[in-house]
Amino acid sequence: MMQQEYKQLDMRYEEAELRSKRKNQSWIDRTWTFFSSVKVGLWLIGLIIIASGVGTIFPQEMYIPQAIPPEEFYGKEYGTAGDMYYALGFHNLFESWWYIGLITLLLLSIIIVSIDRFFPLYRALKKQPVIQSDRFMGGQRFGAEATGTVNQIDAIEPLLKKKGYKIRRQDGALLAEKQRFGRWGPYINHIGLVLFFGGAMLRIVPGMHEDELLWIREGETLPIEATDNEYYLENNAFNIEFYDPAKEDEKFSEALKRAGGSVPKNYDTQMTLYEKVGMSDDFKPKLEKVKSGETAVNQPFEFGNYQVFQEQYAADPEFKTMSFNIENQKTGKVVDTIKVDLRNPQETYPLKDGYEVELKDFLPDFVVKDGKPTTNSSRPVNPAFVFTIKSPEHPKGERSLIGIKLNVGGDENQYKMGFAGTELSNISGVRIKKDLTLPFLFAGGMIFMFGLLLGMYWPHRRVWLKETNGQINIAGFTNKNALGLQKEVNLALTEVGLPQLEDRQKLREEGESK
Amino acid sequence: MKKTNQNPDERLAAAKQKKKKRSFWRLMIMTMVLFAGAVVIMQFVDQATRDKDGRVLAGDDAPGFALVDLYGEKQHTMDEYKGKGLLLNFWGTFCEPCKKEMPLINDNYDMMQKAGVNFAAVNVGETPVRVSSFIKEIGGTEYPILMDTNSSVEKAYGIYNLPVTFIINKEGKVVEKYEGEIDQAKLEEMIKKANE
Numbered sequence: 001m002m003q004q005e006y007k008q009l010d011m012r013y014e015e016a017e018l019r020s021k022r023k024n025q026s027w028i029d030r031t032w033t034f035f036s037s038v039k040v041g042l043w044l045i046g047l048i049i050i051a052s053g054v055g056t057i058f059p060q061e062m063y064i065p066q067a068i069p070p071e072e073f074y075g076k077e078y079g080t081a082g083d084m085y086y087a088l089g090f091h092n093l094f095e096s097w098w099y100i101g102l103i104t105l106l107l108l109s110i111i112i113v114s115i116d117r118f119f120p121l122y123r124a125l126k127k128q129p130v131i132q133s134d135r136f137m138g139g140q141r142f143g144a145e146a147t148g149t150v151n152q153i154d155a156i157e158p159l160l161k162k163k164g165y166k167i168r169r170q171d172g173a174l175l176a177e178k179q180r181f182g183r184w185g186p187y188i189n190h191i192g193l194v195l196f197f198g199g200a201m202l203r204i205v206p207g208m209h210e211d212e213l214l215w216i217r218e219g220e221t222l223p224i225e226a227t228d229n230e231y232y233l234e235n236n237a238f239n240i241e242f243y244d245p246a247k248e249d250e251k252f253s254e255a256l257k258r259a260g261g262s263v264p265k266n267y268d269t270q271m272t273l274y275e276k277v278g279m280s281d282d283f284k285p286k287l288e289k290v291k292s293g294e295t296a297v298n299q300p301f302e303f304g305n306y307q308v309f310q311e312q313y314a315a316d317p318e319f320k321t322m323s324f325n326i327e328n329q330k331t332g333k334v335v336d337t338i339k340v341d342l343r344n345p346q347e348t349y350p351l352k353d354g355y356e357v358e359l360k361d362f363l364p365d366f367v368v369k370d371g372k373p374t375t376n377s378s379r380p381v382n383p384a385f386v387f388t389i390k391s392p393e394h395p396k397g398e399r400s401l402i403g404i405k406l407n408v409g410g411d412e413n414q415y416k417m418g419f420a421g422t423e424l425s426n427i428s429g430v431r432i433k434k435d436l437t438l439p440f441l442f443a444g445g446m447i448f449m450f451g452l453l454l455g456m457y458w459p460h461r462r463v464w465l466k467e468t469n470g471q472i473n474i475a476g477f478t479n480k481n482a483l484g485l486q487k488e489v490n491l492a493l494t495e496v497g498l499p500q501l502e503d504r505q506k507l508r509e510e511g512e513s514k
Numbered sequence: 515m516k517k518t519n520q521n522p523d524e525r526l527a528a529a530k531q532k533k534k535k536r537s538f539w540r541l542m543i544m545t546m547v548l549f550a551g552a553v554v555i556m557q558f559v560d561q562a563t564r565d566k567d568g569r570v571l572a573g574d575d576a577p578g579f580a581l582v583d584l585y586g587e588k589q590h591t592m593d594e595y596k597g598k599g600l601l602l603n604f605w606g607t608f609c610e611p612c613k614k615e616m617p618l619i620n621d622n623y624d625m626m627q628k629a630g631v632n633f634a635a636v637n638v639g640e641t642p643v644r645v646s647s648f649i650k651e652i653g654g655t656e657y658p659i660l661m662d663t664n665s666s667v668e669k670a671y672g673i674y675n676l677p678v679t680f681i682i683n684k685e686g687k688v689v690e691k692y693e694g695e696i697d698q699a700k701l702e703e704m705i706k707k708a709n710e
Binding site: 026028029031032035095096097100101103104105107108111112115198201204220222223225229342343344345346347359360361362363364365374375376377378386 | 541544547554555608641664
């Protein structure tokens with residue numbers, strides 16, 4: 001018997017009429033049709049890949065040395081190519097208008113392609129007939145024909161059922177189908193992609209993403225700008241531990257010595273978080289303690305949606321307080337001791353027995369300019385003080401200028417300020433971060449992976465059997481893993497005495513090559 | 515199944531209606547995606563024109579502040595100055611040109627007020643002891659000295675060099691950022707600009 005040859009069908013969309021393939025009239029439909037083409041999507045992906053690749057040839061703007069302006073840097077360093085690189089915006093590629101534009105068009109393409117294909121495919125699969133035409137069955141990649149009876153079809157039903165196929169029967173014909181959901185993989189995958197890119201775009205929405213570096217001294221309480229100054233952070237203590245070359249393994253001790261002996265082993269900050277609950281009468285914020293904790297490298301201190309990371313520390317600690325003894329120069333007797341907080345010095349320090357010290361001036365970074373004492377900056381690098389000591393003997397006060405290894409005008413006075421110690425404070429650099437877009441990126445990534453798995457590992461398989469005038473027509477379909485379908489179905493077919501599925505595509509290819 | 519009791523005209527009308535609806539949704543989807551992309555691009559372009567180190571420049575909105583004066587008497591806020599021009603000056607006692615420009619500003623303060631322009635001088639994170647001693651030394655000022663004790667306003671404006679004066683107009687926008695000592699001519703120009 002002559003077997004009629006049918007043209008193999010493209011089963012990707014079940015021969016459903018794609019919306020975009022209809023005749024178009026308006027510009028809306030024409031634009032839609034353009035983006036519904038998978039070819040356009042692939043072009044966009046290709047362009048994005050090439051652009052991203054070119055963007056890695058020279059460093060991005062954020063990685064170049066800050067001393068040179070970028071417009072000069074690229075030309076100087078890389079010549080004409082560098083100039084072109086800068087002119088075309090590759091130096092800041094991932095924020096350039098045309099790169100974001102390409103991503104947007106790709107997103108549009110993904111969305112349109114999905115809508116254009118999903119709905120017709122869904123409908124076609126939902127109402128598929130059990131009895132298919134000869135053209136349809138002959139056009140499938142897998143198939144076979146033989147003489148046989150409906151009894152054989154009846155016999156194969158439980159066998160296929162056992163393999164997990166869902167069976168539908170109509171007038172003796174059979175449709176066995178399994179894992180239809182595998183066909184939705186690519187569309188779920190697209191949803192994940194759209195969510196992922198959408199999440200990345202959300203970064204620009206105010207309040208979704210914050211990033212701030214805060215330098216905070218021990219004992220200091222500072223407002224956190226990233227929280228709109230609603231929260232304050234206090235640095236209770238900063239601890240740093242260095243490697244001791246003598247105690248470490250010999251292997252490392254030499255390297256440690258070479259590094260100057262100051263390789264930090266660990267550093268962390270004890271901190272307390274406060275919430276601003278209002279303003280007091282003297283215009284200071286009223287703070288309410290929320291919680292305390294510590295932050296070490298890679299172990300953030302968390303509150304609300306914020307995370308505080310230990311990032312840096314200042315190499316040199318700063319003077320925090322200085323203490324002075326008020327001494328009677330003649331007798332050497334100490335009257336009292338005062339402690340001056342260098343960040344917030346008082347104007348007067350009342351002492352025992354009616355003595356008093358007035359702080360007339362405080363010069364944190366003492367220098368003499370034009371014969372006058374003054375300060376070079378606001379940092380307490382070299383503090384100096386102008387004190388007046390009021391005593392019962394000298395109610396008007398005795399004035400002197402005191403600093404590190406410095407005592408001007410105090411020699412003739414009856415009372416002098418004697419240096420009695422200092423406290424230092426470390427400065428901790430913490431990074432405050434908030435990123436509400438992460439859940440979107442995470443969910444998008446998970447959905448993407450889920451769609452990928454679905455599409456990769458659950459092939460949609462179908463088998464059609466129908467009997468006409470003693471002839472049995474068999475057709476098989478799978479969207480992945482052809483061998484798997486043949487193995488699964490051939491076993492059942494052989495058992496009921498029917499021929500195995502042929503791979504018509506393979507036969508055709510072999511026929512052509514001969 | 516399809517309704518068969520419709521006449522051809524009705525069917526055509528229904529099909530047209532459906533097509534219209536489809537076109538509408540297609541347009542909606544395309545517009546929404548392209549709009550989202552455009553917003554992101556505009557945001558990045560906006561960021562690129564702004565200074566990388568968070569410095570406030572001409573054309574930016576002046577960041578708000580709430581600072582107490584040197585004597586702890588009154589709190590001054592950005593909002594209080596809105597509706598009038600404002601020259602917001604940043605200074606330190608360790609800065610020589612700051613010291614030089616202060617008497618000139620003080621002499622012109624009355625004239626400025628009459629012209630409808632305020633002047634405020636923010637000290638950058640120094641101690642009250644130091645600032646009051648300094649102000650006494652130069653003979654006091656008519657205009658308010660605001661104490662930015664924890665340097666938060668200094669940070670918000672991204673101050674690097676002193677002195678610096680921001681000319682802020684009635685709408686609270688920075689018209690110009692001027693780094694350096696102010697002289698009589700510059701001050702008059704600033705008053706004019708703040709009033710525009």
